[in-house]
Amino acid sequence: MKRMLKRLLAMTPYRIVRYRGANRFNEIGKSLRDLRTKGFAPTLVVDGGAHVGDFARMAGAIFPAARIVMFEPQAGCRAALDELARAPRIEFRAAALSDPEAAERGSVTFAASDRPTTGARVIRDDADDEVQDLVEVPATTLDREFAGVTSREERVLLKLDLQGHEIAALSGAATFLRDVEVVLSEASFYMPTADSRIADLVAFMRTHGFVLYDVASITGRARDNRARDADLVFVRADSPLALDDSWG
Numbered sequence: 001m002k003r004m005l006k007r008l009l010a011m012t013p014y015r016i017v018r019y020r021g022a023n024r025f026n027e028i029g030k031s032l033r034d035l036r037t038k039g040f041a042p043t044l045v046v047d048g049g050a051h052v053g054d055f056a057r058m059a060g061a062i063f064p065a066a067r068i069v070m071f072e073p074q075a076g077c078r079a080a081l082d083e084l085a086r087a088p089r090i091e092f093r094a095a096a097l098s099d100p101e102a103a104e105r106g107s108v109t110f111a112a113s114d115r116p117t118t119g120a121r122v123i124r125d126d127a128d129d130e131v132q133d134l135v136e137v138p139a140t141t142l143d144r145e146f147a148g149v150t151s152r153e154e155r156v157l158l159k160l161d162l163q164g165h166e167i168a169a170l171s172g173a174a175t176f177l178r179d180v181e182v183v184l185s186e187a188s189f190y191m192p193t194a195d196s197r198i199a200d201l202v203a204f205m206r207t208h209g210f211v212l213y214d215v216a217s218i219t220g221r222a223r224d225n226r227a228r229d230a231d232l233v234f235v236r237a238d239s240p241l242a243l244d245d246s247w248g
Helices: 002-010 028-037 054-062 075-084 100-105 142-146 166-171 198-207
Strands: 044-048 067-071 090-093 107-111 134-140 156-160 180-188 210-220 227-236
Touching (some): 028 054, 028 210, 028 227, 044 054, 044 142, 054 067, 054 156, 100 107, 156 166, 166 198, 180 198, 180 210
Parallel strands (some): 044 067, 044 156, 156 180
Antiparallel strands (some): 210 227
């Protein structure tokens, strides 16, 4: 019965998580609404790692004037995203966001099943873990998609949920990041398969002119609730959001 329920749940955009206490939370929606309250109104939202479109729907509801561009290489997610992209101002591109070298090759090795999964990820060339269901998927960079066609006036929101591949994707956005005002990115506290650990991501963003602004979620591992990953909000250091640094 449990196995059947897991299979059925895997076919939906939902997942069940065990409540672990107030220090483990998911408040991404509230973080975005708080930004809106403070005057943030992007006209472009880039959703890297769109899965089946949950974040795109949330962002569209909070920022209804924004154009939303989703990136997701999972074949199992394609039908849901194609359907979502029929709505006005929503676009879907079936590619993985990665670094310039991968984009030049044209593809990356990707671990994913034929059904939507939140654990799908790019496999590093030096990875020593044994992973099944490997496929080659198209790769692109944020600069290839957006450099030269965006501006600061769009107040771009970039969201990345790439299962440890976030810094690689950001390394392909040297030009585009200059037009981005807010970045929402997943990062790991410790996971050995993740290239994007929190300390490394904070340092990378600082070198590109961003400051850590908020923590939108923290997830703990199931067996002992050790903090496993978090969704961090970064804003440009010269953004009006960051300039208000009064204590009270």
